[in-house]
Amino acid sequence: MISAIKGHKPEGQKNLPMERLVPRERLVPREKLAPKERSASGQPYNLPDTLPVPDNFSAAKDPVVTDYVAADYVATNSIETDYIAVDWGSSNIRGWLVVKGEVKATRHAPLGITNLQGKSPLQVFEELFASWYIGQPSMLVFMAGMVGSHKGLSMVPYLRCPVALTALAEGVRHFKPYRQAQLYLVPGLCVDRPEAPEVMRGEETQLAGAFALATQQATTGHISLAEPLAEGGEIQSHALYILPGTHSKWALVENGVLTHFYTAMTGELYHLLSTQSLLKASLSQVSSREVFEEGVKAGLASKAILAELFEIRGASLLGHLQAEFTNERLSGLLLGVEIGQLSQKFLSLMRKRPIQIVGNSQLAHRYAQALALAGFKSVQIDGEQAFLAGIRSIAHAMDK
Amino acid sequence: MISAIKGHKPEGQKNLPMERLVPRERLVPREKLAPKERSASGQPYNLPDTLPVPDNFSAAKDPVVTDYVAADYVATNSIETDYIAVDWGSSNIRGWLVVKGEVKATRHAPLGITNLQGKSPLQVFEELFASWYIGQPSMLVFMAGMVGSHKGLSMVPYLRCPVALTALAEGVRHFKPYRQAQLYLVPGLCVDRPEAPEVMRGEETQLAGAFALATQQATTGHISLAEPLAEGGEIQSHALYILPGTHSKWALVENGVLTHFYTAMTGELYHLLSTQSLLKASLSQVSSREVFEEGVKAGLASKAILAELFEIRGASLLGHLQAEFTNERLSGLLLGVEIGQLSQKFLSLMRKRPIQIVGNSQLAHRYAQALALAGFKSVQIDGEQAFLAGIRSIAHAMDK
Numbered sequence: 001m002i003s004a005i006k007g008h009k010p011e012g013q014k015n016l017p018m019e020r021l022v023p024r025e026r027l028v029p030r031e032k033l034a035p036k037e038r039s040a041s042g043q044p045y046n047l048p049d050t051l052p053v054p055d056n057f058s059a060a061k062d063p064v065v066t067d068y069v070a071a072d073y074v075a076t077n078s079i080e081t082d083y084i085a086v087d088w089g090s091s092n093i094r095g096w097l098v099v100k101g102e103v104k105a106t107r108h109a110p111l112g113i114t115n116l117q118g119k120s121p122l123q124v125f126e127e128l129f130a131s132w133y134i135g136q137p138s139m140l141v142f143m144a145g146m147v148g149s150h151k152g153l154s155m156v157p158y159l160r161c162p163v164a165l166t167a168l169a170e171g172v173r174h175f176k177p178y179r180q181a182q183l184y185l186v187p188g189l190c191v192d193r194p195e196a197p198e199v200m201r202g203e204e205t206q207l208a209g210a211f212a213l214a215t216q217q218a219t220t221g222h223i224s225l226a227e228p229l230a231e232g233g234e235i236q237s238h239a240l241y242i243l244p245g246t247h248s249k250w251a252l253v254e255n256g257v258l259t260h261f262y263t264a265m266t267g268e269l270y271h272l273l274s275t276q277s278l279l280k281a282s283l284s285q286v287s288s289r290e291v292f293e294e295g296v297k298a299g300l301a302s303k304a305i306l307a308e309l310f311e312i313r314g315a316s317l318l319g320h321l322q323a324e325f326t327n328e329r330l331s332g333l334l335l336g337v338e339i340g341q342l343s344q345k346f347l348s349l350m351r352k353r354p355i356q357i358v359g360n361s362q363l364a365h366r367y368a369q370a371l372a373l374a375g376f377k378s379v380q381i382d383g384e385q386a387f388l389a390g391i392r393s394i395a396h397a398m399d400k
Numbered sequence: 401m402i403s404a405i406k407g408h409k410p411e412g413q414k415n416l417p418m419e420r421l422v423p424r425e426r427l428v429p430r431e432k433l434a435p436k437e438r439s440a441s442g443q444p445y446n447l448p449d450t451l452p453v454p455d456n457f458s459a460a461k462d463p464v465v466t467d468y469v470a471a472d473y474v475a476t477n478s479i480e481t482d483y484i485a486v487d488w489g490s491s492n493i494r495g496w497l498v499v500k501g502e503v504k505a506t507r508h509a510p511l512g513i514t515n516l517q518g519k520s521p522l523q524v525f526e527e528l529f530a531s532w533y534i535g536q537p538s539m540l541v542f543m544a545g546m547v548g549s550h551k552g553l554s555m556v557p558y559l560r561c562p563v564a565l566t567a568l569a570e571g572v573r574h575f576k577p578y579r580q581a582q583l584y585l586v587p588g589l590c591v592d593r594p595e596a597p598e599v600m601r602g603e604e605t606q607l608a609g610a611f612a613l614a615t616q617q618a619t620t621g622h623i624s625l626a627e628p629l630a631e632g633g634e635i636q637s638h639a640l641y642i643l644p645g646t647h648s649k650w651a652l653v654e655n656g657v658l659t660h661f662y663t664a665m666t667g668e669l670y671h672l673l674s675t676q677s678l679l680k681a682s683l684s685q686v687s688s689r690e691v692f693e694e695g696v697k698a699g700l701a702s703k704a705i706l707a708e709l710f711e712i713r714g715a716s717l718l719g720h721l722q723a724e725f726t727n728e729r730l731s732g733l734l735l736g737v738e739i740g741q742l743s744q745k746f747l748s749l750m751r752k753r754p755i756q757i758v759g760n761s762q763l764a765h766r767y768a769q770a771l772a773l774a775g776f777k778s779v780q781i782d783g784e785q786a787f788l789a790g791i792r793s794i795a796h797a798m799d800k
Contacts, residue, residue: 090678158718190718197714247678247710263710265677272672277665278490278647304741305705306734310647310663314597318558318590334706341704 081399083140084132084181085391086125088147089202090114091246093124096388097132103388105132113146121153122178133181142172142391144186145202153183158190158199162259165208168390169397186394191260198261200251202387203243207251207258209390210241210358210381240346243383244359244367246271250342252349262345264338274327279312285327289369292332296370299336303344308333335370343374350376359383481799483540484532484581485791486525488547489602490514491646493524496788497532503788505532513546521553522578533581542572542791544586545602553583558590558599562659565608568790569797586794591660598661600651602787603643607651607658609790610641610758610781640746643783644759644767646671650742652749662745664738674727679712683724689769691725692732696770699736703744708733735770743774750776759783 086095094108111117111124119127133139148156159171171187188201243249246267252260273279302308312329315321321329343350354377357364364380371378486495494508511517511524519527533539548556559571571587588601643649646667652660673679702708712729715721721729743750754777757764764780771778 190714192718194715194720197711197718197720199714199717262707263714264706265709266706268677269669269706269709272676276672276676277668302741304703304737306664306666306669306738306741307662309665309669311597314590314599314663315594317599318592318597320594320597337704338706341702341706 081140081395082136083142083391083395084129085388086129086141086143086147087145087202087205087387088113088121088143088152089145089246093128095129095132098388098392101392113149113152121147125153125178125183129181130179134179136180138177139181140395141181141183142186142395143183144205144387144391148173148185148188148201152185154185156185156187158188158192159204161189161191161198161261162254162257163189164257165204165211165253166256166393166397168204168208169394172394172398186391189258189261196262198263200249200261200263203245203249203251204258205390205394206243206358206383206386207241207253207390208393209386209388210356211253211256212389212393213381213386238349239353239356240349241356241358242367242378244357244363248338250346252346262342264342266334266338270331270334273309274330279309279326279330281323281326283324286324288325288328291321291325291328292366293369293373295329295332295334296336296339296373297332299333299338300340300374301336303337303340305334305337308337331366332370335366336373339367339370339374339376343376353377354379356381358386481540481795482536483542483791483795484529485788486529486541486543486547487545487602487605487787488513488521488543488552489545489646493528495529495532498788498792501792513549513552521547525553525578525583529581530579534579536580538577539581540795541581541583542586542795543583544605544787544791548573548585548588548601552585554585556585556587558588558592559604561589561591561598561661562654562657563589564657565604565611565653566656566793566797568604568608569794572794572798586791589658589661596662598663600649600661600663603645603649603651604658605790605794606643606758606783606786607641607653607790608793609786609788610756611653611656612789612793613781613786638749639753639756640749641756641758642767642778644757644763648738650746652746662742664742666734666738670731670734673709674730679709679726679730681723681726685727686724688725688728691721691728692766693769693773695729695732695734696736696739696773697732699733699738700740700774701736703737703740705734705737708737731766732770735766736773739767739770739774739776743776753777754779756781758786 080100082097082099084095084097086093088094089112091110091112091114092108093111095106096103097105107128109124109128111119111128113121116124129141133141143153145152147153154173154175156171156173159168168186173185173187175183175185177183186205188199189204190200191198237255239253241249241251241253243251244267246265248264248266250262250264251258274281298308298311299305309330312321312326312333315329316323316326355371357367357371357378358381359367360383361380364383368378368380480500482497482499484495484497486493488494489512491510491512491514492508493511495506496503497505507528509524509528511519511528513521516524529541533541543553545552547553554573554575556571556573559568568586573585573587575583575585577583586605588599589604590600591598637655639653641649641651641653643651644667646665648664648666650662650664651658674681698708698711699705709730712721712726712733715729716723716726755771757767757771757778758781759767760783761780764783768778768780
């Protein structure tokens, strides 16, 4: 399913066969483990309510860093090996410590790959997560996102679409042992067509996770939030996923294979326009479903943006739009334009089946609202759950 | 032709009848003046090669401030009164000293209304232009652009479209005498429709000027750059003007009346995206007509932008676009989208008659290239000449 990998191979990084990517001694089939043996580590994890932070961890002094023990997520279908999952994008880094299939702790900081505040990626990694792996004999760390680009730890070649979502593990690269941690990088995906080239890093893991959640529901008979199920309980052969964000992805999954995707720079444009353009809000902004929906309708009707953006300014100056609603109008307009444009590419599928929105609940809800205005049904899947399920499915595949 | 003026009237600013806007004693019909009397000032202007700058003029220390004597522009159809013309937008201010109908000097600085560097508008005005009016008994100053907004010197109410381009003078407001200077503010224009509200400030003066230049050519029989002439030498009854810039305007002029216009935020988006987004250029950029034109074609084909923007990133990462051409591709794409979208509103006119592009030669040339790719003819009119002709026509109208 995977085409030849394009791109240069970083020095010193061999294209290892899969069975060698994870040290054999770490891969113990679950049925062979007694419950007390399930932690691969010989030592107990030190997990107080607030995890200890190294003295030299400057990011922890930043008030936006949160550090807490999360017990609300219980992984299923997990490998028995403990691991750290890291979602490291351009703006943020977030890590989860998964012990015996359960998330024991999570940490995040605004230290994305393009925002490292003068530190190297390894420094940031160590400062944030050292207390999770120091003292453990060999902790597995799975990282996805921009960390696998040339700006991150190491460039991991993109896998080319079409690619089976269960095949991501085949492209995972071992970075290097770093003290007691074994660092693995998840590959991004690309559509390598000159007329419409596309790339993603990070979302592939969410997609694999959303798909794994659906598969699991299908096999266990539980129908729940992911719900890409036909009436008979089988997995739908085709599904459209939308992953809202700085660069929203629209991805077509056919029989478990990601065949194509598109990216809309909606989130980044919203950020730039609302903070730095003529449209930046001078008053504190107020939420308004009505104004948002009017914006969506305008965007859907036009599918264009260059002229519609300035109308927000005109409307504000001429008294047709109160200044405190500028952001709502802008948000609605951009979503309307995105949906108006990209729905053209998936129209028959979108009319037949609900769209799977994978993301944080607030943003997913906005997309669901806007999609409804355009006449489309959707279901929402929590982005964090999807990411964790994706890492789990990758770890699981490597565990075989 | 002018609808009721909407907007609040600034305190202390009366809606004077036109004949009182310009002091009577300053308005001398040209035929009554002997050549030596044509300067309204009793004293000679002090115009060395480089104009003297006040000691406290900090902006002049900025290397991007230029200050030179311009003798290459000869005004025709001018009033005999000397005046200062000021184009004061959000980013820049530019002034011209017009003596006996000729531009004697020009100064500009990056001190636009949203960029005053902590000074008041009057302070900036004085620092830049004091040497042009101090010592003169009563210098007329005509200012257009954002200076007439609530962020500028004083809010001048918009005139509503449709409005005759020769009627701008009727909305001019006397700000106040400031030392030896009489400050007049040119009104902006608006389209006051809730479904598509539009505003402009500054471009109305360029439009009036471009129209005046065409009229003048029609009456003198000279056909030149402005050229909105039918074959018989008459002024075309309908013409589409494009004024490229931070916020590009597309304006429909019918029988000398500006009936409608649209704004595309192309220039601002280009600036934001090329300097602050994921698409910002990391290498020094190289110009390439080919890459620009490919971008235009992509934009024309799609008329959309959200998905196409990210393709630039994808193309760069996958080796389909060299990094040093990112800006050319982006520029072409945005222009293609603008033309693809807004041409829909003027299609039959654009197919019949050349479009009048009013702007600086480099940008106007790009628009002409992109329009040609879309199958439209265009002519280019220098934006500075148009602005000066516009101020002249306003001054002339007030001089009657």
